[in-house]
Amino acid sequence: MYDSGKVIIGLLIFAGIFLFPFVYQHGAPAEKPKPSLDTPAIKALPVKKCVEDTHFMITTHMQFLNDWRDQALRDGNRWYVNKAGKKVWISLQNTCMKCHSNKKDFCDKCHNYAAVQPYCWDCHYDPNGSKL
Amino acid sequence: MAKELTPQEMMRIDLRPPTRDWMDIPTVIKPGIYCYPAKPEKVEIVGMPNGHVWSPVEEDWGLPEDWKETFLEGMRERLNKHRSFKIFMDICVRCGACADKCHFFLGSGDPKNMPVVRAELIRSIYRGEFTKAGKILGRIAGGRKLTEDVLKEIWYYMFQCTECRRCSLFCPYGIDTAEVTIIGRELLNLFGLNINWIQEPVANCYETGNHLGLLPHTFKQNIEFMCMDIEEFVGITIEPPFNKKGAEILFTTPSGDVFAEPGIFTLAGYLILFEHIGLDYTWSTYNSEGGNFGFFTSLDMAQRLNAKIYAEAKRLGVKWILGGECGHMWRVVHQYMNTFNGPPDFLEEPVSPITGTKFENAKSAKMVHITEFTADLIKHNKLKLDPSRNDHLTVTYHDSCNPSRGMGMFEEPRYVIKNVCNNFYDMPENTIREQTFCCGSGAGLNAGENMELRLRGGLPRANAVKYVHERFGVNMLSCVCAIDRAVLPASMEYWVPGVDVCGVSELVANALIMEGENDRSLNLRGEPIPGRGEVTEDV
Amino acid sequence: MSMDRRKFLKVAGLSTLIGLGGSSAFELLKPGKVDAEMEHEGHHGGHHGKAHKKEEDTGPKTRWAMLIDMKAITKEKAEKIVHTCHHAHNVPNWGDPKNEIKWIWEEEYEHVFPDSYNEYDEILEKLPFLLMCNHCDEPPCARVCPVEATFRRPDGIVAQDYHRCIGCRFCMAACPYGSRSFNWLDPRVKLKEEMAKGRKLNKRFPTRMRGVVEKCNFCVERLAEGKQPACVEACPDVMHFGNLADENSNVRKILRARISLRRKLELGTKPSVFYLV
Amino acid sequence: MITRIILAFGAVVAIVVAAWMGGSVPGLQPLIGVALPYVAFAIFLIGFAMKVIKWAKSPVPFRIPTTAGQEFSLPWIKWSKIDNPSTTGGVILRMFFEICCFRSLFRNMRTDLRSGWLIHHPTKWLWLLALGFHYSFLIIALRHLRLFVQPVPGFVETLDAVDGMFQIGIPPIYLTDLFILLCLTGLLIRRLCLPKMRFMSLVADYFPLFLILGIVISGLLMRFVYRVDITAVKALANGIASFHPVVPEGIGSIFFVHIALVSTLLAYFPFSKLMHMGGVFMSPTRNLANTNRMEYHENPxxxxxxxxxxxxxxxxxxxxxxxxxxxxxxx
Amino acid sequence: MIEKALKGSSVYWGWVIFLLCIIGAGFLAYLYQLKVGLGVTGMSRDISWGVYIAQFTYFVGVAAGAVMLVIPKYLHHYTKYAKVVVFGEFIAIAAVIMCLLFIVVDIGQPMRMMNVVIHPTPHSMLFYDMIVLNGYLLINIICGYNTLLADKKGLPCPGWVKPVIYLSIPWAISIHTVTAFLYAGLPGRHFWLTAIMAPRFLASAFAAGPSLLVMLLLFLRKYTKFDAGQDALQNIARTICYAMIVNFFFMGMEFFTAFYSNIPGHKATLEYLFWGIGEYGNLVPFMRACIVIGFAGIFILLVPSIRRKPLWLAIGCACVFLATWIDKGVGLVIGGFIPSPLEVITEYHPTFPEITIATAIWAVGGLVLTILYKVAVTVREEEQIV
Known part of the structure; x- marks a missing residue:
């Protein structure tokens, strides 16, 4: 007894499951998000530089913000001195969001792309937006 | 050899394997563990290849020139014939679940008796000779080449497996070492490397119809002698029918029951039961063996021996077949017979002539187990029973491996026993039902020369019996297998003195109240039943 | 990088586990001294190990306290203060005693001082007492918190870390002043509702989430910027804020001149809120 | 036996080192990041199918289920419908419990010889570790879909949210990451420390363990220590899934280690014991109904x-x- | 051994499915609570702990009760408890699991519950409660499982288990002591701020846990083949009776201190609970019933001729169980919040989702207990009957 029908069905299910991402994407790549830096505050900057270098900010901002949070809230330390020796006021809402006043086109873009739901926004919000 | 070791000495088993690579541990073929080789004439009778005189302890095994090609060609052929074999070669993850499930490993501590390693013996050949990785990387990929030493090792361990399938129950992928052993033995048979304790019964079954080689008249006489005993002990006269054409039912049981104690008492049980219910049945001298020793050589041989059952049923024109108490007979009957030689369209779907019960589960193969049959009779109150006749017995029940893991018959025998005995205790749960331990001598390994192996393999079963013996005073080990009845007495005598062995049908017949019976102060063995009848003097 | 410093703090924290009370290593900037402090920070490159030492040597330099002048307070002023505070901190107004969040609120004398209630004191009985977190020197709420989500800062502020709070409400049971509120529901739901009716958010301050405890924080975020607490700013004649540890501070001067009450002193919590009568 | 362990471990280390070095060479990045996964996935898919077809070419000549309960028999006898199935439904349930609950391993016990008695201890460790490992692996694999497809399907987001439910660390650690690490370590310790296991284990047993452990550890390192630009990773993964592969800038070497290890696993899969994934469905001792005497089974x-x-x-x-x-x- | 729980009669499975349905309903209610917030419960700013924490407190006591069997069995080698101890330990397991669940459903941010481990805070009693409860769970699993397994195999328990069993004795005391400390150390809550809080907790625990055990053992005796033995049952009943008397004695102490000293703060809660204050008196019927039922239980269990009758024994134990449940599971926690620190009275009415969730946790406890008892009874039956 070969049960070839059952084996073929099984193989098709197997292939279907493993080919799912390919079928789902059907040859159309999603565009890699380019977080917009097009805000008045950034435009006004003489040197377009974040608190730390871009690669660091991209890869480590979550840890960095977490650290800021603890410093400000728990340690009462509101000043951050970056690698270049420059002082920055520690505040997500009042420092980060001042430049990046475009949460939708900046934060959310990558977060949505990578399917990340940070709980920052449970309390914090975009001070420039009209909605909570 | 075995007798030289006391049970205490035999129990000194180290279950921790050595720290060396198993491929580096040479196999030493030890007396007491192996069985004598098959005699050439017994090989030739059934037309199997290369019957020759040889000895496992000698260097030269008299292998033909091209043995290696034969082996590998045979292996390739079987890989293509059995999906089970092919898959089992590929998917074992060596999780170790089976390791301590084998009675031979538990009783001997020989690490190559862990089912996984026993199968690895063959698997390593598969990898080394059939897969690219194994051919190139060799041992790194777990492969090895087939050499004479390797062949000897395989032979040694293929005949240290009773195909009980206990390991397969615990395997997460259902890998059945019995399948590997069956095929391993087939391959060895390709150049005559069988053991005589299998080959001779095969030859006997082939010609005389039963494994003992009882000629037709002897077979008939043996049964008639038993009838004489019955007349004396029970007071009932029985004239069993032989080769009777037009009988309703053909009865087939292992010939061991016709020959030796305590099997013959089970035979007496059948005879009394059939007489009591007035069954229209017949014995057959042509098909006088239910057990299928061919199964221990090759599936081909199993099919050839098995063919006689349906052939005889057809010749005699019976309606259906009733099978006696036997282990591997029932593995073959239940799982192979219909495929081997069926479907038997000349038979009718089995219906109990006494109760009218249709045996739905046997409607295609048309063969019913005696215990199923008896259980049905008891359920329908067709038997008058006096279980107190078995009161001097405290009974436990040994689930024979094959009806357990190759069929699933657990409740029927217990139902029957509980109706005919007042004192029944099951053994610990991890040693019964589907988890039952083998008697230690199945699959053709019940020779005399391998007594040490048999006792070692019987240890787990005996140990469980010992538990109920000490705890509840169990003194009777019942079973539904002729090999059990043949080998367990030795095992019990060695490990648990004071426990006897019987078939379930013997217990039934002892409790059965028949018309015209005598005072039944003797049981079927002719022994006085304590507390019954006149006190007889010790003979 | 600051991550290393965090690790250091973890280790330090673990090694002082046996010590009761969270003795955090940082001193708060004094109001009006932001710039000077900034320079001081610069020398340490953002590392604050020094501050810790300094404090050990001389004892706490700061203990913030609030004085509420019951002679200056009026119903209107009290309402203004409550309104200012709750708007500064985006506290929703549930309008329902079951779910309400209160950082500062009005209460009658009888409930403010239940154990030392003097029924013949008819003057006090009529006054709108403002209740808020007392920022106790020995805060029971910080003692019971299983995760140090609420803790006493070296400057005397009993802070609440909304990010760490697990919402067990042990602090609410422990607070003998009923100063703590729990977000039984999502505050944003209510805020959105209120915003639709014209409420403005303080966009410099976040909201909270459901399931955490909150309370008056002595406007620590304003202090950090060198500002006075919002309530003080709203009614500087009623609310006086200053450093209790400094003998020459405004609050010490006032306390020297006026009779003050503090709530449930018998419990030994040493409140930092004084009622000037 | 130590050699087997060293060989397996060495092989994984070699892959890690090669990928680490290769990943830091820009020219090699497309090779490791794109070509390797494609090839490996093709090998996996085709190899897997070929293997199954190879198995399927051999017939099941006999119906040989291992019966693990009371057979279907007389109507008044309670029949074990799942452990000894006689119907297709029963077989499906049996296979379901076998594959989804590891029913057979659940039965496992340890047998020891102690002062003259064989003692059967129930032991669920192997079952627990195996179950924990496989389910964690499944969830982790499904979670990774968020990097391959856009828009991310709802079930993946839910899975991600539930798995990362506990706010431990930033970004939150996934429970399955912890479980898989725990279970793999347990399985490895079992193999290394139990004499029986060490005796029967081959290079092919240690290698996948070390390999998957390597995958898990490199993944965790990537998430928590040598952080990578997740959007770049997704661009790459999504590019692969949409057949428009690109290697964006700024992906750290650790990513190439991870992807090389995963590719190794995929390519190794069809030729290894890992094929039990397919084999378990096709095992004749489990996937057949015990209807031997009821129905005719044909041997071709x-x-x-x-x-x-x-x-x-x-x-x-x-x-x-x-x-x-x-x-x-x-x- | 757990596979024993997978085979059972249709009544058994019916019961299990019934419990699962309740658990399912509770789970849905919990998801709702998780989504909306704890505002779906009846708790408020003033009564910030409700049914959940009250039930938690009660079941800590039930869990600690097991020690009343462990001490006689292991310290005094009272062999009549040999077969029964494991049933006590299994109650403890189920009860501790319930406790942990009640805590989980009560906290506002359950996804942060690991913070208790990540940020260990030794000055918080809740931190110790976390340690002692989880420890007690582990200890009971180890002891219960190993002793039962040893019985099943017919072997003595492995040597290393003994010290763990001995450890379980002080540990059982500790869980209820630490739980009492949750309350007893709070300034400004007069009702809780009492030095006999811990002793009182222990007394009621030693009444509540064993009384549940006796009821269950009587049930098992009736419906299974396992019989705990009359001696064991009678002895446990005596223990319950004495513990309950001590419990009421301690309650009397509280009354004396409050009313003789005549300090309003100390009297307030007792007045509210037993007489009501003004229009507020929701709990009065409960608390009065508690006293009546409690004394009835004491009477039944005190008089040997009544106690010896299984039905009366069951009724007596049910009385004690119910009385202690009202005392701790209703009055103690809720009462402590009334009046509030501002001397305001707010009453508490549990809501439907809240009760559904709490019931579901009872069902979880019931399920755990059912499964564990099924295993234990099967093992015991095999021992006796095989």
Missing amino acids: WRKPPKFHSYEEYEDMYREYMKEAGLPLERE
Whole structure:
């Protein structure tokens, strides 16, 4: 007894499951998000530089913000001195969001792309937006 | 050899394997563990290849020139014939679940008796000779080449497996070492490397119809002698029918029951039961063996021996077949017979002539187990029973491996026993039902020369019996297998003195109240039943 | 990088586990001294190990306290203060005693001082007492918190870390002043509702989430910027804020001149809120 | 036996080192990041299918289920419908419990010989570790879909949210990451420390363990220590899934280690014991109903047997039979 | 051994499915609570702990009760408890699991619950409660499982288990002591701020846990083949009776201190609970019933001729169980919040989702207990009957 029908069905299910991402994407790549830096505050900057270098900010901002949070809230330390020796006021809402006043086109873009739901926004919000 | 070791000495088993690579541990073929080789004439009778005189302890095994090609060609052929074999070669993850499930490993501590390693013996050949990785990387990929030493090792361990399938129950992928052993033995048979304790019964079954080689008249006489005993002990006269054409039912049981104690008492049980219910049945001298020793050589041989059952049923024109108490007979009957030689369209779907019960589960193969049959009779109150006749017995029940893991018959025998005995205790749960331990001598390994192996393999079963013996005073080990009845007495005598062995049908017949019976102060063995009848003097 | 410093703090924290009370290593900037402090920070490159030492040597330099002048307070002023505070901190107004969040609120004398209630004191009985977190020197709420989500800062502020709070409400049971509120529901739901009716958010301050405890924080975020607490700013004649540890501070001067009450002193919590009568 | 462990470990280390070094060479990045996964996935898919087809080419000549409970028998006997199925439904349930709950391993026990008694201890460790490992692996694999497809399907987001439910660390650690690490370590310790396991284990047993452990550890390192630009990773993964592969800038070497290890696993899969994933579905001792006496099961290579017929038998023993009074076909 | 729980009669499975349905309903209610917030419960700013924490407190006591069997069995080698101890330990397991679940459903941010481990805070009693409860769970699993397994195999328990069993004795005391400390150390809550809080907790625990055990053992005796033995049952009943008397004695102490000193703060809660204050008196019927039922239980269990009758024994134990449940599971926690620190009275009415969730946790406890008892009874039956 070969049960070839059952084996073929099984193989098709197997292939279907493993080919799912390919079928789902059907040859159309999603565009890699380019977080917009097009805000008045950034435009006004003489040197377009974040608190730390871009690669660091991209890869480590979550840890960095977490650290800021603890410093400000728990340690009462509101000043951050970056690698270049420059002082920055520690505040997500009042420092980060001042430049990046475009949460939708900046934060959310990558977060949505990578399917990340940070709980920052449970309390914090975009001070420039009209909605909570 | 075995007798030289006391049970205490035999129990000194180290279950921790050595720290060396198993491929580096040479196999030493030890007396007491192996069985004598098959005699050439017994090989030739059934037309199997290369019957020759040889000895496992000698260097030269008299292998033909091209043995290696034969082996590998045979292996390739079987890989293509059995999906089970092919898959089992590929998917074992060596999780170790089976390791301590084998009675031979538990009783001997020989690490190559862990089912996984026993199968690895063959698997390593598969990898080394059939897969690219194994051919190139060799041992790194777990492969090895087939050499004479390797062949000897395989032979040694293929005949240290009773195909009980206990390991397969615990395997997460259902890998059945019995399948590997069956095929391993087939391959060895390709150049005559069988053991005589299998080959001779095969030859006997082939010609005389039963494994003992009882000629037709002897077979008939043996049964008639038993009838004489019955007349004396029970007071009932029985004239069993032989080769009777037009009988309703053909009865087939292992010939061991016709020959030796305590099997013959089970035979007496059948005879009394059939007489009591007035069954229209017949014995057959042509098909006088239910057990299928061919199964221990090759599936081909199993099919050839098995063919006689349906052939005889057809010749005699019976309606259906009733099978006696036997282990591997029932593995073959239940799982192979219909495929081997069926479907038997000349038979009718089995219906109990006494109760009218249709045996739905046997409607295609048309063969019913005696215990199923008896259980049905008891359920329908067709038997008058006096279980107190078995009161001097405290009974436990040994689930024979094959009806357990190759069929699933657990409740029927217990139902029957509980109706005919007042004192029944099951053994610990991890040693019964589907988890039952083998008697230690199945699959053709019940020779005399391998007594040490048999006792070692019987240890787990005996140990469980010992538990109920000490705890509840169990003194009777019942079973539904002729090999059990043949080998367990030795095992019990060695490990648990004071426990006897019987078939379930013997217990039934002892409790059965028949018309015209005598005072039944003797049981079927002719022994006085304590507390019954006149006190007889010790003979 | 600051991550290393965090690790250091973890280790330090673990090694002082046996010590009761969270003795955090940082001193708060004094109001009006932001710039000077900034320079001081610069020398340490953002590392604050020094501050810790300094404090050990001389004892706490700061203990913030609030004085509420019951002679200056009026119903209107009290309402203004409550309104200012709750708007500064985006506290929703549930309008329902079951779910309400209160950082500062009005209460009658009888409930403010239940154990030392003097029924013949008819003057006090009529006054709108403002209740808020007392920022106790020995805060029971910080003692019971299983995760140090609420803790006493070296400057005397009993802070609440909304990010760490697990919402067990042990602090609410422990607070003998009923100063703590729990977000039984999502505050944003209510805020959105209120915003639709014209409420403005303080966009410099976040909201909270459901399931955490909150309370008056002595406007620590304003202090950090060198500002006075919002309530003080709203009614500087009623609310006086200053450093209790400094003998020459405004609050010490006032306390020297006026009779003050503090709530449930018998419990030994040493409140930092004084009622000037 | 130590050699087997060292060989397996060495092989994984070699892959890690090669990928680490290769990943830091820009020219090699497309090779490791794109070509390797494509090739590996193709090998996996085709190899897997070929293997299954190879198995399927061999028939199941006999119906040999391992019966693990009471058979379907007389109507008044309680029948074990799942452990000894006689219906397709029963077989499906049996396979379901086997594959989804590891039913057979659940039965496992440890047997020891102690002062003359064989003691059967129930032991669920292997079952627990295996179950924990497989389910964690499954969830982790499904979670990774968020990097391959856009828009991310709802179930993946839910899975991600539930798995990362506990806010431990930034970004939150996934529970399955912890479980898989725990279970793999447990399985490895088992293999390394139990004498029986060490005895039977081959290089092919250690290698996948080390390999998957390597995958897990490199993944965790990537998330928590040597952080990578997740959007770049997704651009790459999504590019692969949409057949427009690109290697964006700024992906750290650790990513190439991770992807090389995963590719190794995929490519190694069809040729290894890992094929138990397919094999478990096809095991004749589990996926057949115990209807042997109820239904005819066909053996495609069956040959009619050559057996000693009754005529031959009667010819051989006619005299004896006559003497014994047995009926004869021909006198 | 757990596979024993997978085979059972249709009544058994019916019961299990019934419990699962309740658990399912509770789970849905919990998801709702998780989504909306704890505002779906009846708790408020003033009564910030409700049914959940009250039930938690009660079941800590039930869990600690097991020690009343462990001490006689292991310290005094009272062999009549040999077969029964494991049933006590299994109650403890189920009860501790319930406790942990009640805590989990009560906290506002359950996804942060690991913070208790990540940020260990030794000055918080809740931190110790976390340690002692989880420890007690582990200890009971180890002891219960190993002793039962040893019985099943017919072997003595492995040597290393003994010290763990001995450890379980002070540990059982500790869980209820630490739980009492949750309350007893709070300034400004007069009702809780009492030095006999811990002793009182222990007394009621030693009444509540064993009384549940006796009821269950009587049930098992009736419906299974396992019989705990009359001696064991009678002895446990005596223990319950004495513990309950001590419990009421301690309650009397509280009354004396409050009313003789005549300090309003100390009297307030007792007045509210037993007489009501003004229009507020929701709990009065409960608390009065508690006293009546409690004394009835004491009477039944005190008089040997009544106690010996299984039905009366069951009724007596049910009385004690119910009385202690009202005392701790209703009055103690809720009462402590009334009046509030501002001397305001707010009453508490549990809501439907809240009760559904709490019931579901009872069902979880019931399920755990059912499964564990099924295993234990099967093992015991095999021992006796095989």
